[in-house]
Amino acid sequence: MGSTGFIVLLSVAALFFYIISIFNKLVSLKNRSENAFAQIEIQLKRRHDLIPNLVESARAYLNHERDTLEAVISARSSAISDLKSAAQNPTNAAAIDKLGRTEGLLNGALGRLNMVIEAYPELKADQTLTELNEELNSTENRVAFARQAFNDCVTSYNIYKQSFPPVFLAGLFGHRADAKLLEFSDSETLQVAPRIEF
Numbered sequence: 001m002g003s004t005g006f007i008v009l010l011s012v013a014a015l016f017f018y019i020i021s022i023f024n025k026l027v028s029l030k031n032r033s034e035n036a037f038a039q040i041e042i043q044l045k046r047r048h049d050l051i052p053n054l055v056e057s058a059r060a061y062l063n064h065e066r067d068t069l070e071a072v073i074s075a076r077s078s079a080i081s082d083l084k085s086a087a088q089n090p091t092n093a094a095a096i097d098k099l100g101r102t103e104g105l106l107n108g109a110l111g112r113l114n115m116v117i118e119a120y121p122e123l124k125a126d127q128t129l130t131e132l133n134e135e136l137n138s139t140e141n142r143v144a145f146a147r148q149a150f151n152d153c154v155t156s157y158n159i160y161k162q163s164f165p166p167v168f169l170a171g172l173f174g175h176r177a178d179a180k181l182l183e184f185s186d187s188e189t190l191q192v193a194p195r196i197e198f
Helices: 003-059 063-088 093-119 127-162 166-170 187-191
Strands: none
Touching: 003 063, 003 093, 003 127, 003 166, 063 093, 093 127, 127 166
């Protein structure tokens, strides 16, 4: 084997190892996205578990606010169902989108419940309800951090998959569809500060 044959063999080997590194990075980024979703799942389950306690604590005071309580319970049930669907395949864009919408509805229902709680001083002063509300707020912050970490992982995965040369190999390795960011349907309204007028 001459030097030309050796150079060709070395080039083919380098190309082979480069393709393997692309495959490994795609797998690594996809797994990081799935792990990041698992962290969201943990926090959302925690949030979903706190909601019935909050509703039960408020129920004694709010018999005439039954619609608000039922809206929270209904939104929670939908969110739990959609979380289970999304957890089965965190790279399924439709499942992530649906989860974002139902979590947005749950956020809205909880917001209405908090407004009702604020309107009743005796309810607002209840120690159990105050502790549950603080725990729920803490969980909301954890959900926000976990969602940001998930969205960062998904963005890294999508950027790498769409960059050159992985874009040519991603489909061959089973990485066809782009992963979807998790955005709650009311994210835009949550980011806008409320207007206070005197």
